[in-house]
Amino acid sequence: MKGSWVSVDGAVLAANIAALRAALQPRTEIMFVIKADAYGHGLLPTAQLAVAAGVRWFGVAHLREALQVRAVLPSVNLLVMGVVEPADAAVVARENLACMVVDVAHGRALAAAARAAGVTVRAHLKVDTGMGRLGVQWPAAVASFAALQGMPELVWEGICSHFATVEPEQPSSAATQAERFLTIAAAAEERLGRPLRKHISSSRAIVYHPEWDLEMVRPGIALYGYGAAEAGLRFQTAPALQWQCQVMQVKSVPAGTAVGYYGTHVTPAPTRLAILSAGYADGYHRALSNRGHVLIRGRRCRVVGRVSMNWISVDVGPEGPAEPGDTAVLIGQQGSVSVWAGELARLCRTIPYEMLVGIDRQAERHYINDAATSPRSC
Numbered sequence: 040m041k042g043s044w045v046s047v048d049g050a051v052l053a054a055n056i057a058a059l060r061a062a063l064q065p066r067t068e069i070m071f072v073i074k075a076d077a078y079g080h081g082l083l084p085t086a087q088l089a090v091a092a093g094v095r096w097f098g099v100a101h102l103r104e105a106l107q108v109r110a111v112l113p114s115v116n117l118l119v120m121g122v123v124e125p126a127d128a129a130v131v132a133r134e135n136l137a138c139m140v141v142d143v144a145h146g147r148a149l150a151a152a153a154r155a156a157g158v159t160v161r162a163h164l165k166v167d168t169g170m171g172r173l174g175v176q177w178p179a180a181v182a183s184f185a186a187l188q189g190m191p192e193l194v195w196e197g198i199c200s201h202f203a204t205v206e207p208e209q210p211s212s213a214a215t216q217a218e219r220f221l222t223i224a225a226a227a228e229e230r231l232g233r234p235l236r237k238h239i240s241s242s243r244a245i246v247y248h249p250e251w252d253l254e255m256v257r258p259g260i261a262l263y264g265y266g267a268a269e270a271g272l273r274f275q276t277a278p279a280l281q282w283q284c285q286v287m288q289v290k291s292v293p294a295g296t297a298v299g300y301y302g303t304h305v306t307p308a309p310t311r312l313a314i315l316s317a318g319y320a321d322g323y324h325r326a327l328s329n330r331g332h333v334l335i336r337g338r339r340c341r342v343v344g345r346v347s348m349n350w351i352s353v354d355v356g357p358e359g360p361a362e363p364g365d366t367a368v369l370i371g372q373q374g375s376v377s378v379w380a381g382e383l384a385r386l387c388r389t390i391p392y393e394m395l396v397g398i399d400r401q402a403e404r405h406y407i408n409d410a411a412t413s414p415r416s417c
């Protein structure tokens with residue numbers, strides 16, 4: 040029995056990238072965010088598919104992710120968006136990676152390590168304009184840049200920030216953050232005497248605020264197919280990932296049958312139950328107990344009882360067609376019915392990101408409709 044498996048549609052991913060590319064001005068680069076195993080899509084195959092679709096910049100969280108990508112893609116631009124340890128300055132330089140500088144102490148330590156190793160490091164100043172996360176606090180940003188700017192070991196390539204909220208129909212802090220960022224970036228460019236690559240927008244800002252595209256945008260979720268589906272938006276994308284498992288057993292049960300741990304579901308009438316080969320160990324959230332739906336033979340079937348570690352029970356109905364060996368779709372589409380990560384996320388009171396990155400990393404991942412290479416799995 041296979042547990043669960045994922046298939047990523049390269050043609051969908053390529054179409055998503057093309058849709059965004061067509062919406063942007065030529066001067067705006069796409070930095071595709073592929074951290075967290077490319078949001079569960081598989082780091083290296085996703086990066087390779089994106090390169091074939093024309094992407095030249097990638098954002099990752101950790102140095103180890105950047106090194107993995109660099110090993111197979113020697114000429115793309117890779118920005119490590121987390122905090123690179125000064126001790127890794129030589130590796131960063133050797134592998135031609137770019138890194139975020141998050142404050143003066145970090146910049147000085149990186150520069151000192153680079154000096155000791157006889158190398159230079161590509162740097163993007165990260166400014167905290169209101170997110171309250173990584174980066175130099177905005178009131179101190181210009182002074183911080185001034186303190187670091189003269190260090191020859193830091194080769195200033197960019198300046199960036201990150202929005203805390205973008206709410207197109209409600210007041211949000213985004214406009215204030217953008218204003219702070221643009222003011223600081225202008226001052227930094229003036230000090231430097233040349234332009235920097237400015238980037239602040241991730242998916243939601245890209246969809247709703249073309250005015251903040253600047254020299255580079257950092258989309259993640261929209262390119263995987265979430266948050267940009269509605270007609271009338273600036274561009275449309277569709278989910279590239281499907282997640283499936285297998286029907287292991289089907290049985291007819293009478294009314295009054297208790298299902299799963301603690302018997303939280305009792306069948307109100309005779310029906311057929313299908314037992315599936317995935318559970319919360321595979322990333323199928325336990326909060327979907329008695330709430331989620333899966334697709335079997337083009338029909339939506341409700342999860343009944345508690346999701347257990349490796350198995351789920353679903354009600355296929357008294358006459359419902361299902362046989363052991365059938366494929367059950369946990370995320371995806373079958374015929375005219377679908378269940379996407381957004382639906383599961385709402386039921387779990389979380390976000391599609393968490394559903395996608397929660398899929399077992401060891402689940403087999405297959406890549407289909409991949410124009411760059413022949414179909415393969417990893």
Ligand SMILES: Cc1ncc(COP(=O)(O)O)c(C=O)c1O
Binds near residue numbers: 240260
């Ligand atoms: C710094 C940074 N930029 C860009 C992104 C991409 O965000 P999204 O997936 O919402 O487009 C993230 C994601 O968490 C991020 O942390």
